[in-house]
Amino acid sequence: MIRAAIISTGDELTCGRTTDTNAGFIADRLFELGIDVVAMLTVGDHPERLRWVWSEALRLAQVVISTGGLGPTADDLTTETVATLLARRIVHDEQVAERIREFFRLFNRPMPENNMKQAAFPEGAVIVPNDLGTAPGYRIEVGPADDRRYLVVLPGVPREMQPMLTATVLPWLAELSGAARVGHRTFQTFGISESRLDEVIAGIPGEGRWSFRANFPEVSARVVVRGGDVEARLEDFGREVYARLGQYIYGEGDTSMERVVGELLTARKLTVGFGESCTGGLVTHRITNVPGCSAYYRGAVNAYANDVKERVLGVPAAILAAHGAVSEEVAGAMAEGARRVLGTDIAVGVTGIAGPDGGTAEKPVGTVCFGLAAADGPTVTRRYQLWGNREWVKLLSSQIALDWVRRHVLGAPLLDLGRNRAEPASVKTESVEPD
């Protein structure tokens, strides 16, 4: 198994002003190639700290991937550090230089002379192209054949680094590590806890390296297989996972609940609308994060005050008075009102108590009611007892509203949170909190 180390460079990281997302992004991709990340190391823009981090990384790992420190200013020291450590000269690359000049010409701006620093590389470097910025990356191989080391140097801006990694570095690494014989598959679930998911998956036969990621309110399960007929083995795993988890799996790979809902509605040519209260617009914010959503999404009423529920959604005052704003009856009336007012095939109503205040003995914080109205059947409603802080209750409620639409379109039963409740992510890691 190839060992890798990841270096992140920049004072903005060690000062805590910026959270490093690069190292985690790279580690995630290396895991999928079956590469073992020995350490993730962050230092500021100091020559001696950079020397330390690079020499330790090269001692610990065969592949070292670094981000940051490639800018044009004096405190961008990565290339100098690498060249010094490897005892290589720094050479000017005229082709890269011309591309940088072109970049500035394109924007009709004078090029500061120090930008030419970004066209200088340690001798023997292979350029990793950067389509989105002026600083290309590079890789260098050093050492004898039986103790080879590989250095990969990338810029720190995530939106430049990520495509460079994906387009150039990962395919090269896949070859290097023999990862042609490694495959993976990621199942996105909602409504089942991480521990329950772990239990279910532990019962699945076959050799694979499983890992779980709780990203509240979802949990994803990824399996990596190595060797043999990779495709067939992944297919076997998939069959078992779906047989055991069914509708708790909402999708696979790089997707989201709102995207899956959008794909289903598009395929069935259905439109959707919402009557939100406690979620406050989060459901439709998520719906409208998906480009092209206007094909199926028409609008929503965010009826926070009771008289807006009455006036705009037409919820009868008598129902509000008899059952209270947080009730299945009002959720159902909100769904029906939203469907009528917005003119959609399906509408979902959500009303609840997000907290921290407003809870009662009968309806504690986290009480949330849902209703779904559709052309093809009677309105359905349900009350759930959710948990967590205001942010969690809103997020979990928005997820349930979207999952209701998904399950309705698929003709699947309503979500049952009773037995398989999705625990808050942060409870899991360390404390083994009694639940």
Place this chain on the structure above:
Amino acid sequence: MIRAAIISTGDELTCGRTTDTNAGFIADRLFELGIDVVAMLTVGDHPERLRWVWSEALRLAQVVISTGGLGPTADDLTTETVATLLARRIVHDEQVAERIREFFRLFNRPMPENNMKQAAFPEGAVIVPNDLGTAPGYRIEVGPADDRRYLVVLPGVPREMQPMLTATVLPWLAELSGAARVGHRTFQTFGISESRLDEVIAGIPGEGRWSFRANFPEVSARVVVRGGDVEARLEDFGREVYARLGQYIYGEGDTSMERVVGELLTARKLTVGFGESCTGGLVTHRITNVPGCSAYYRGAVNAYANDVKERVLGVPAAILAAHGAVSEEVAGAMAEGARRVLGTDIAVGVTGIAGPDGGTAEKPVGTVCFGLAAADGPTVTRRYQLWGNREWVKLLSSQIALDWVRRHVLGAPLLDLGRNRAEPASVKTESVEPD
């Protein structure tokens, strides 16, 4: 200046399944105490990697703060690693053990025997209490007086770690580092770019360590001062900053635009509503993230489809036909319609093209129009040309809508993005992209 190293432990980090937020959180707080973070180091749950990371951290820094590896299972190795490295025995703490048993009794659950591991500490450890979980942290001092080292061991769950750091570790570190004589102040700005902010602040006299954080679409500026009359010096800085930046500063310290807007509306006893289109519910999602918002927030109409703008908000079909859905005229009519339908003192309408599709030569992606209707004056409208991807256009639009409410309530002029446009955060760090 005291040097610190931060260690994060856990396979979930080196596998890329979880993004480490602990190290950045701690680095941010240490910066405020004037402590220099030499390195942030992450390793998985492997004995030899843990030994390496701890011995290097203690070589590089006087203070080492670690998170993770304190759970009850066999792969939680932090305490063993520290004890071995310092050649100290591991001792049982009966008081902590009793608290853990109590914790399980409280939840009426049997305690797994391995939880007693969390009551075992290297000899000489001073407990750092954990009010929210079973694993307390601890600190240990080692070495001669002229070369003292301080180890701080905390659990990895952020919602446990953070209050432990704040309540127990930071006050102790403040004393250790003489930080009683260090003070800081953070100004939250919107509508001005980081480079422009840097320029303005560079002109301010006085000795302070300034740092900037671009958290799109906002930029915060923090000044840390050390020595002398800390309070008076911070007050001088504040006076200068407000004199130069005025309404571009919307708040100070740990706040948000939506919270500031809520405080202003509460103070003036005003209510607000929205007619959203391209923001899709994000404005009201943010408004309702603030507990107690029902005092001033009544509701919103998310009028995505044109006929919802007509039917629910009463935007005249003639205006839609004459000017198109993305126009100042429609934004104004949406604001007026929202104010009427929702019965609020103030309402804001937002309509635009978030992309990636839907742009034209005349109205490219990023064209967003705003309108504000209020009881005390005529409806105002404006068109902005925003930038970035769909997510950014939505986020920036939601920020402008909230900022309009803030400026209206304060009687301040409308936001001018023309000269001081807030650049996308990711453009800044490395590439010096021509702009």
